[in-house]
Amino acid sequence: MAVDTVFGRWLSRQSVPSRPPSLDAMMASGRAREGLLDLAKRGDRGIFVHLPLWFLIAIWTELWAQHPLFCVINALIFGANAIARLMLRQRFGALVERDYRSARNVFLALLLANCVHWGVLTGLAMHFTALRNAEVPLLFASVGVGCSGALGLAISPFVRLWYPACVLGPIAVALLTEPTPLHTLLALMSMVLVAYLYKASRIVHDDYWAAADARFDLEERARQLELLSVTDALTQIHNRLYFEHRLVAEWSRASRDAKPLSVLIVDLDHFKVINDTYGHPFGDRCLVAAAKALRDALHRTGDVLARYGGEEFAVLLPGADALAARGVAERLLHSVSEVQLTHDAQAVHLACSIGVSTLVPAPQSSPSSAVSRADKALYQAKQQGRNRVVIAPA
Secondary structure, three states, X not given: OHHHHHHHHHHHOOOOOOOOOOHHHHHHHHHHHHHHHHHHHHHHHHOOOHHHHHHHHHHHOOHHHHOHXXXXXXXXXXXXXXXXXXXXXXXXXXXXXXXHHHHHHHHHHHHHHHHHHHHHHHHHHHHOHHHHHHHHHHHHHHHHHHHHHHHHOOOOHHHHXXXXXXXXXXXXXXXXXXOOHHHHHHHHHHHHHHHHHXXXXXXXXXXXXXXXXXXXXXXXXXXXXXXHHOEOOOOOOEOHHHHHHHHHHHHHHHHHHOOOEEEEEEEEOOHHHHHHHHOHHHHHHHHHHHHHHHHHHOOOOOOEEEEEEOOEEEEEEEOOOHHHHHXXXXXXXXXXXXXXXXXXXXXXXXXEXXXXXXXXXXXOOOOHHHHHHHHHHHHHHHHOXXXXXXXXXX
16 A cells, blocks of 8 residues: 555656656755745735734824825735735746746745835834824834744745845934934944844744755655666666556556557567576676667657566557557567677677557456566567567457
């Protein structure tokens, strides 16, 4: 059951029997995408905070009654930002996959726009007497927004610095427009707070990415183990276990869709003689060369090649009828015959026999019947003189 579960997960991610792309490249790009998606998820909690907080401050300080147009304009700005972020979040995963850099830039622009907005509002309240009633609440709200963002979104070094800076920067500028000793002190304290938040949030940042690195390392190791478990160590093509699981999956699909499926069993001719004459190390060279020749002769991405055992190889051709399967088998036969090897300056030629089985799976039939039919056809090919293709009767 555990093996079936592991292979089920692994097979669901596979579409071709070729070698996977660079694991380092996959992990590097995956790490960045996952970090951005996690950052966006953490930022979701703030989408619905800013507008209600602004309403609370505007109404409680009677700013709404005194300056309704000013309050409505700012409410619309907060609301537009929230709507834009919600719309972005609905398609964010797809945007990140398609254009990581653009998705990141748009997300950060919308995220930091609220910070700048709070900072400007607080600066205006400090600078204009008509807004002084809201000065202290706005200051508390701005500092709270800056601190929560710096710590809650600390997984991004950029956000760690610029989230509090975009809130407190406009406040410091507003204070310095009237450079009294108190205002200068408060402006300096704002910058100190930005620096402190950046330093303090480093712990959150480092802990998050240390855990992420450990998780990615485990995932990479798990993937490597899965690949090893379905890869033949000598020929570096898939092994029998992988072939049998793919056969079951393709058999079920062909039965459901009433489509043909072909199985080929390939056996190197006189391989025991080669082993006995030239030794097992050279026999291994022959197997590697034959596997490469067979792999190069398969042109469809969905076809499966596996080492089935000893000098036998198995080929799975989903959707291939008898005519197409014969064509592939003839191509495989020719490809193996083209292999050129030498042993102590002596040329060694390879040849193979191939048995082909093609059928449309019946609902209650067994996948092993296709292999059995191909095996019998292979036996006939051997009996008829080897180096040939034999098709199992329909």
